[in-house]
Amino acid sequence: MTRPALIGDIGGTNxxxxxxxxxxxxxHGIQSLPCADxxxxxxxIRDYLARVGAVGDAAxxxxxxxxxxxxxxxxxxxxxxxxxxxxxxxxxxLGLSLFKVINDFMAQALGVPHVAEDERVTLQAGEAxxxxxxxxxxxxxxxxxxxxxPGRHAWIPLPTEGGHVTFAPxxxxxxxxxxxxxxxxxxxxxxxxxxxxxxxxxxxAHCSLKGAPPRYETPAEVTEAAGSGDAVARDTLLRFLKIxxxxxxxxxxxxxxxxxxxxxxxILPRLLDWLPASRFLExxxxxxxxxGYTARIPVQVVTAPWTGLLGAAEALHNEEVE
Numbered sequence: 660m661t662r663p664a665l666i667g668d669i670g671g672t673n674x675x676x677x678x679x680x681x682x683x684x685x686x687h688g689i690q691s692l693p694c695a696d697x698x699x700x701x702x703x704i705r706d707y708l709a710r711v712g713a714v715g716d717a718a719x720x721x722x723x724x725x726x727x728x729x730x731x732x733x734x735x736x737x738x739x740x741x742x743x744x745x746x747x748x749x750x751x752x753l754g755l756s757l758f759k760v761i762n763d764f765m766a767q768a769l770g771v772p773h774v775a776e777d778e779r780v781t782l783q784a785g786e787a788x789x790x791x792x793x794x795x796x797x798x799x800x801x802x803x804x805x806x807x808x809p810g811r812h813a814w815i816p817l818p819t820e821g822g823h824v825t826f827a828p829x830x831x832x833x834x835x836x837x838x839x840x841x842x843x844x845x846x847x848x849x850x851x852x853x854x855x856x857x858x859x860x861x862x863x864a865h866c867s868l869k870g871a872p873p874r875y876e877t878p879a880e881v882t883e884a885a886g887s888g889d890a891v892a893r894d895t896l897l898r899f900l901k902i903x904x905x906x907x908x909x910x911x912x913x914x915x916x917x918x919x920x921x922x923x924x925x926i927l928p929r930l931l932d933w934l935p936a937s938r939f940l941e942x943x944x945x946x947x948x949x950x951g952y953t954a955r956i957p958v959q960v961v962t963a964p965w966t967g968l969l970g971a972a973e974a975l976h977n978e979e980v981e
Contacts, residue, residue: 663713664975665704665722668766668967669694671739671800676707677968678719684773684972686965688713694740700724701744701752721757723975725766725967727800735760739800759981761974763967764803765816768795769977770970771807771921771961772814778963779921780931783940785957787919792817794916796907797924798857802850806914815979821910822850829905829942832898839864849906853899855926858882862895882929897937900930904942908953912946919957928962 663678666686674694677686688711697703704722708714728738736743750758761769771793792806804821807814826847828834840847840860851857858878866873871891875881884892903922911920920943927934944954963969974980 662717662720664972665708665713665719665724666968666971666975667700667704667722667724668763668965668971669700669724669737669742670727670763671737674700674703674707675965675968676704677965678711678713679972679975684969686968686972689965689968694737694742697742699742699744700749704749704753718754720755721975722753722755723759723761723971725761725763725971725974727763730760730762757975759974761971761980762818764795764797764805765818765980766967766970766974767797767803767923768793768805768807768816768818768970769814769973769980770963770966770968771795771923772809773969773973774961774963774966779959779961781957781959782922782934783943783954783956783958785919785955787957788917791917792914793918794907794911794914794920795923796821796910796920797922798853798855798903798926799924800854802853802857802906803924804910806916809918810979813977813979814973816974817914819914821913822853823848824906824909825849826852826902827905827909833902835868836861836864836898839867849902853903853906858895858899858926861899862892865891865895865898878926885933896930896933900933900937900939901942904937904939907939907958908943908946911943911953911956912949917952917956919959922958922960923966927960931960931962934960 668675673691675691677689792808795805797803802822804819806817826849828837855878862881881892885896946953
């Protein structure tokens with residue numbers, strides 16, 4: 660009997676687990692469990708395996724888990740929940756012969772090449788170079804930025820901290836926004852603006868600049884208000900997407916991402932109707948002497964719900980991933 664492998668994508672709130680058969684990347688038995696219900700990954704995994712009947716002789720002996728936090732050492736401490744554990748503890752408790760731990764955005768990057776065509780929405784057709792880096796970028800709790808390169812034998816992940824580069828305004832409105840944020844925070848990274856909290860902060864900054872009291876308290880409320888005709892919320896959302904276009908184009912130039920740009924994360928699939936009306940593509944391509952370069956790069960929004968699980972499955976036996 661061939662045992663399945665365990666894959667997982669663990670965020671601050673939920674732990675998504677699945678099984679994958681040897682040599683495949685398509686997950687099955689997908690379940691999402693609340694992290695708050697468990698002391699750590701071992702308890703959550705044991706519960707998951709019991710739910711799907713993968714126990715005893717059917718229990719996995721290999722696993723790859725992606726976590727929304729730094730994963731550079733033996734100890735893994737989650738940023739947005741209470742899980743704190745060592746790799747050895749998990750491997751020994753579950754009797755694993757192979758156990759890989761990766762960052763959640765590396766999983767996104769490794770998962771993108773396996774996303775089906777009908778789970779990608781094209782913003783700019785372009786022409787993908789077959790042996791070039793692909794950029795994966797996604798606003799969510801933070802701003803994830805990574806590359807993935809088609810190596811000779813496997814996809815090679817290129818992890819970065821590109822979300823923390825300095826925000827560079829390109830017009831008078833953004834100069835004013837920068838002054839507003841700098842007075843509050845000091846140095847401003849692009850992640851400060853391009854994330855869920857950043858959308859809300861952008862809205863509050865627009866209110867301050869326009870002399871209007873803020874009316875909304877969450878990013879979702881700002882998005883809903885924009886769709887209902889609130890002028891300040893609408894300006895905020897369109898500015899968010901324009902700045903994302905600037906940053907995505909800059910990152911594409913930095914990585915030489917002629918293989919394509921893939922927009923991931925939980926925010927953008929909900930803004931698909933806004934993207935064509937925004938200045939995203941204008942800002943993405945407006946790179947002076949390099950505008951022709953960026954205008955030829957394919958740009959797509961990834962709508963697949965389990966990209967991180969696909970990436971964990973890819974990483975499991977990928978020699979480029981330790």
